[in-house]
Amino acid sequence: MAVGQGDVAPSQAWDVIVIGSGAAGLTAALALAQTCRVLVLAKGSLTGGSTAWAQGGIAAVLDAGDTFEDHIEDTMVAGAGLNRRETVEFVIERAPRAIERLVELGVPFNADGNSLHLTREGGHSHRRIVHVADATGWAVQQALLRAAEAHPNITLLPGRSCIDLITGRHEQRYSGSGRVWGVYALDEESGRVEAHVARATVLATGGAGRVYQFSTAPRGATGDGIAMAWRAGARVSNMEMMQFHPTCLYSLEVKNFLITEAVRGEGGHLKHPITGHRFMPDYDERAELAPRDVVARAIDDQIKRYGLDYVHLDISHQPPEFVKEHFPNIHEKLLGLGIDMTKEPIPVVPAQHYTCGGVLVDLDGRTDLPGLYAAGECTESGLHGANRLASNSLLECFVFGDAVATHILDNWARFEAPPAVRPWDESRVTDSDEEVVIKQNWGEIRRFMWNYVGIVRTTKRLERAMHRIQMLNGEVEEYYRHFRVSTDLIELRNLLQSADLIVASALKRHESRGLHYTLDYPGMTAPPLDTVLVP
Template sequence: MQASVEHQCDVLIIGSGAAGLSLALKLAEHCQVIVLSKSDISEGSTKYAQGGIAAVFDEDDSIESHVEDTLDAGAGLCDRGAVHFTASRAKACMQWLIKFGMPFDQISAQENESTTTEARFHLTREGGHSHRRILHSADATGAAVQLTLVEAVKHHPNIHLFQRYNAVDLIKSSTDKNAIIGAYVWNRKRESVEVIRSRFVALATGGASKVYQYTSNPDVSSGDGIAMAWRVGCRVANMEFNQFHPTCLYHPEARNFLITEALRGEGAKLCHADGTAFMQRFDERGDLAPRDIVARAIDFEMKRLGADCMYLDISHKPSDFIVKHFPNIYRKCRSLGIDMTRQAIPVVPAAHYSCGGVVTDFDAKTDLDNLYAIGEVAYTGLHGANRMASNSLLECIVFAHAAADHIIQRLDEKHVIEPINAWDESQVSNSDEEVIIQHNWHELRLFMWDYVGIVRTNKRLERAQHRIALLKQEVDEYYSHFKVSNNLLELRNLLTVADLIVRCAQQRKESRGLHYNLDYPELLANPVPTILSGKTTGNTGLSA
């Protein structure tokens, strides 16, 4: 074996968004932490979240109302215990974030028509919510969360930031095959694989929407944590439920730009090019229906009319109101020649959020000892068949706290250090055929969009499965002969995730939430999560 660089820590956190950095901060006073970031520490899906974070701060609202709204949006597949666990801890977690300087928008108690002292927070409303409970920082909440957490972690002596590192694979114990003891990681600057030995590993890698051609997600969202966990034997669940955000900006120069749901919360209307509103025909909640309903409605209208996009119009609101509450979107639209104070914004749906993921309990523990999963990479039961707006960042922070509490309780456990094999590159060479990776990458994303998108059929799923099998064979052969690269690692993981999405979709013999199959348009009476087991190849099935 070749010698390789080895690092050691108490907790390795793979991912540097809201989930990973929150966990690092909670652990830092108790142990040594390494945070692995595939890009710059400030990059990731958290940065691009616009709307806000759901939490009960209004005296007219209640935790039970938040729970019921989430259950309703989840289309009968949420775990009530997980939903209550999250909603009941939301306020305390937001107060923790505020202590680090999170700049949630504020107004006076008089302006909010409330007598509570906490009315200083401006609360907005989004689709699926029955009350105003969305704390936000204008229309760039995610960026504010990321900046707040980065500022808190970057100078902490017990937090060590490894930027521009890809996680390659998790490392199992040689004596206990049910335990994880670290990870192989690829140093993108040195282009070499290194070892990080760790007592505990937390996956906080986000989702996998990069598997689709059109997505609101940044380039790093390639399903790495889900794929790595699957390869070592963890269960995954509900991968068929990939949320397509209804309103991404439709413009050739606006790649991946999201138009927050908060616009509809403040009165924006979805309409045709001639200004005709249409959402009331699809759902009595109109423009504030849950995202799965709105995305399908837009998709239906585009196909019915042969249109490239639909439109979102908030121009009936005062100009100063629009600019004050949505400055980021206003500036972006103006830079592209769209004045949202005077005209409607062209929008299309795009892949946005993975509601499924690695199965965990309420301590964020996976099936393997010492391995945790938090945030979008995890399946906690919170989102069911459709995630309600602004529950995503909330889940990141709530379960980061839960994981930290559990890890801290285990820090005093006896720990045996065992040898780890160094990464061996003696039998591989540099590739001169990177074009193969690029071609396979584009093919995967295109057929996933066409065959496993907003509307599916059995035949489309079969075609996707066939193409995935062929591409996996090619990539596995490529992986065994050439040195790793960022594109190769991500394509390998995306193919694994695509396979899991299709397999889950094929097992669901109904249309529910984000999964709509024309061959099974009805709802089952007693739905259960789709759970795939990674312990034995092909051992898949529905489980309660």
């Protein structure tokens, strides 16, 4: 490959590169910075990831009547038995210490006297959700970011869209080792492509929610880390397990506004919008506190059966001050849209919410590729199984962010210095004059994924989706080869790759389990098996 003649920045070497500035990435960075020089790369702003959007809270056993075993069992039940028990135990037993560290960082969790206030969410047998009103993620993001900005060993670089991992094949002296040495990233402001090199690289890039037309995920959740790891040679697992949050606000004015699980946890009822019938007891004995996959399918069934646009989530039977105190941000947002949740129901629909599958990692956060670690939503660690239990997601970020850092630091002597790598090659590309192609393909992917690979699936729908993906693969790859990269093009490429992995995984699972529900295979098979794709 010829050295590029375009506007390309020279490589920079670090001890560790962390890709992503959310809970997982900053947790890892802060722990690594004890002795390492750490570079944190973020697409867009430093607060643009999913962490800042998280309303609910963090699950941890802190109540005297609760136990680790109860939390483990709740997680396994929600995950439909696909979880790896050793991972579930590993994470849950470390939850209380994770909360302590966040308190030390200054996260202002709601208190009840001298104790943290605990709320309850669907699938949990006890009150164990610590929270900052209904904006926990934002408070956590701010605390972690303050600590990272103040640390002399951490460099934060926003506005970097990562393109591909740097591996042995990018060394000046080609190697087929598969060793990861860093990442090529686009400086979104200058248009320059930079080669950032390090002894170890950590993926903390979030999920692939934007592959769907309706999603609560932020704009940048395009599966970047999952797609980059796959292209570099790492296995991915359980990508068919895409969680749909049951209650996203139905509004023509505001898109993708989530109504937290805790509204149901604090007594909210789901009702038919015309008859007022409370329908969840008809589907599950746990009613509104059933796991998300059960609630989402029930709402989907009501909407399709009765030709509805939405259903109602009603908590107006609770005292107004109780509602305002527990959900101040949601209450204020809805008031601005003419909905007073203390007096009337909220119109809601399901929307894609969380990617339960991802890059396969072990308990140290190691991927298949030497030098590459991963943590958070971009991974399949074994914690969530076939369906994530509410408020276990931020918890996973803290525990695995710390686990990654611990393994890197404990084994630092084994991490050799990076070799010379080739700069990004853009000697044979030109500026695009057809941006409409990107927008058209982006929209098409999100529509057919919603219609064919949504809450309820069939083999025929999945095959139709795969046919469209195969056609688009050629178009997008040709576009990528001929034009200079942009953030939109990088995201489109990763979005299509993520869609391909989701559909391929769904076609392999001949059963209905957790989040994967297919009319062609309505029952569960034994034993539960992960869907593992190998590049």
